[in-house]
Amino acid sequence: SQQGEEDPQALSIQEGENATMNCSYKTSINNLQWYRQNSGRGLVHLILIRSNEREKHSGRLRVTLDTSKKSSSLLITASRAADTASYFCATAETSGSRLTFGEGTQLTVNP
């Protein structure tokens, strides 16, 4: 079952702006991961944050995790048209276990 809720469901911004996507979950987790999916394609792993971490950076990506609120956010800075895709969060309750995906956010970056 899907435990993750993401908001917004859709986000449209101009190139150069920042995009923030949020994810909430219900159970305790070992880690939370963010993935990107271009239309009709497979998933690309973006970043993993463990339950004992609060913030993580990778290039233009910044992920935060608040386990007390059971929520995470993904920030993409200085967005580009090529960032247009669907973004999903996924949680793992134990290390190496199955992933439960959120509903996803469809990001459109207009050139």
Added chain:
Amino acid sequence: GAVVSQHPSRVICKSGTSVKIECRSLDFQATTMFWYRQFPKQSLMLMATSNEGSKATYEQGVEKDKFLINHASLTLSTLTVTSAHPEDSSFYICSAAGTINEQFFGPGTRLTVL
């Protein structure tokens, strides 16, 4: 990162036929593979967890007799959709568990049942 392939990438079949989808980990051994289904504009739903050499574990609501999973080796898992119907049309994605915490996803298979 590690590479996972799926074959075929796209398949169209008639209602009532069976379709086999292969998932291969190309450069690592995967003791566990996962099969997901994704309907248009929706998220991924886990169908089953496949462990090499043992029976797959199916999620609630997924018919094991309809979606046959075989994980015969550490690099290959297959999903067979038996007696496919139009409602089975979907995007099927596999993933393979490599190192702890990380799954590597295949490119997906688009199944269309006429």
